[in-house]
Amino acid sequence: MVSTTGDSRHYWKIIVLAAFIIIISLSHYVTGTEHKYHGLHEIYRRLYYIPIILSAFWFGIKGGISCAIVISFFYLPHVIYQWGGNFLTDDIPRTLEIVLYHIIGFVTGFLSQKQMDATKSLKKTIEERDESYDKLKQQAEVLVQAEEQLRRADRLSALGKLSAGIAHEVRNPLASIKGTAEILSDKFKPGDKEYEFVEILIKEVNRLDTVVADFLDFAKPKPPELKSSKINDIILSVLKLTEHQIARSRIDLRTQLEDSLPSVYVDPEQMKQVFLNLIINAVEAMPAGGVLEVGSHRNDSEIVCTFSDTGTGISKEEEENLFTPFYTSKTKGTGLGLAIVYRILESHKGKIEFSTREDERTTFTVCLPIETLT
Numbered sequence: 001m002v003s004t005t006g007d008s009r010h011y012w013k014i015i016v017l018a019a020f021i022i023i024i025s026l027s028h029y030v031t032g033t034e035h036k037y038h039g040l041h042e043i044y045r046r047l048y049y050i051p052i053i054l055s056a057f058w059f060g061i062k063g064g065i066s067c068a069i070v071i072s073f074f075y076l077p078h079v080i081y082q083w084g085g086n087f088l089t090d091d092i093p094r095t096l097e098i099v100l101y102h103i104i105g106f107v108t109g110f111l112s113q114k115q116m117d118a119t120k121s122l123k124k125t126i127e128e129r130d131e132s133y134d135k136l137k138q139q140a141e142v143l144v145q146a147e148e149q150l151r152r153a154d155r156l157s158a159l160g161k162l163s164a165g166i167a168h169e170v171r172n173p174l175a176s177i178k179g180t181a182e183i184l185s186d187k188f189k190p191g192d193k194e195y196e197f198v199e200i201l202i203k204e205v206n207r208l209d210t211v212v213a214d215f216l217d218f219a220k221p222k223p224p225e226l227k228s229s230k231i232n233d234i235i236l237s238v239l240k241l242t243e244h245q246i247a248r249s250r251i252d253l254r255t256q257l258e259d260s261l262p263s264v265y266v267d268p269e270q271m272k273q274v275f276l277n278l279i280i281n282a283v284e285a286m287p288a289g290g291v292l293e294v295g296s297h298r299n300d301s302e303i304v305c306t307f308s309d310t311g312t313g314i315s316k317e318e319e320e321n322l323f324t325p326f327y328t329s330k331t332k333g334t335g336l337g338l339a340i341v342y343r344i345l346e347s348h349k350g351k352i353e354f355s356t357r358e359d360e361r362t363t364f365t366v367c368l369p370i371e372t373l374t
Contacts, residue, residue: 072101242280282362
């Protein structure tokens with residue numbers, strides 16, 4: 001793309017040079033050649049060096065020589081016709097001045113051209129350095145992300161093994177406690193104080209059993225049973241499951257699901273778990289109601305699903321630990337929901353990203369590759 005600003009600067013430079021040459025030449029022609037005016041002509045003759053040097057500085061060697069030629073064209077008639085005689089013999093100083101114009105134009109232009117070339121080379125070097133810096137910065141960011149993923153994988157592996165051991169050890173006594181509590185409940189009637197205590201015991205055991213089940217899902221996730229599936233059908237089935245909770249929470253549900261999306265090979269049950277987690281989190285982020293937007297569309301070789309809420313947003317501290325197992329900002333919960341979501345999508349070669357503005361909006365984006373089952 002040509003810079004109009006640069007072109008306009010060149011035009012102004014040419015106009016300035018032309019003005020210099022015309023004014024100096026007119027001064028020669030309107031000033032008499034009597035002896036008393038010889039000093040003025042000497043001054044005018046040397047003033048020609050100004051446009052020559054300027055042209056050389058502005059346009060390089062071509063500018064210097066071109067300006068010298070133009071000045072010679074204007075100056076020669078003055079030497080030949082106004083001073084008379086043979087200008088090659090009678091006007092040697094004036095004739096040599098023309099030669100000097102060309103020498104000065106060439107030398108100044110040559111030096112200026114070298115400076116211009118050096119400046120261009122320096123600019124190119126700076127641009128290449130900046131490009132290299134940008135590439136290094138991008139590579140560093142990729143390395144940081146890879147390092148973070150490795151650290152996350154290490155944490156997941158260690159916590160998974162720990163969770164599996166604890167879950168297995170806890171589940172057996174829980175089953176015994178629950179069985180004993182159910183036997184005791186048969187000995188009391190509803191309304192008895194003891195019956196109420198036993199019901200609380202059974203309820204808490206069931207809650208602990210759910211937590212243990214989450215631990216086991218996280219510690220030893222099942223490999224996905226990939227089937228050709230329609231993502232929109234999975235999303236709609238999860239929305240059907242949660243429609244009562246969404247309506248009760250005074251949330252306005254808006255869906256924008258793109259028609260004719262290609263099928264993808266996923267585990268439908270695991271993907272239901274992913275979408276259910278994201279929708280429930282969105283609902284819980286809007287205790288006073290709000291808007292939940294659920295969308296899907298194709299982006300090149302991926303199907304993209306978005307879940308956006310107008311809830312409380314995510315704080316900076318939560319952002320850093322969002323997919324970390326056992327981290328939660330809720331009063332109730334194991335902190336494994338998003339960690340399990342992350343692991344499920346990882347096993348599907350997918351990814352999850354999020355954007356948030358605290359106290360305004362949060363959007364989770366799930367990307368799943370479109371590929372054939374091999």
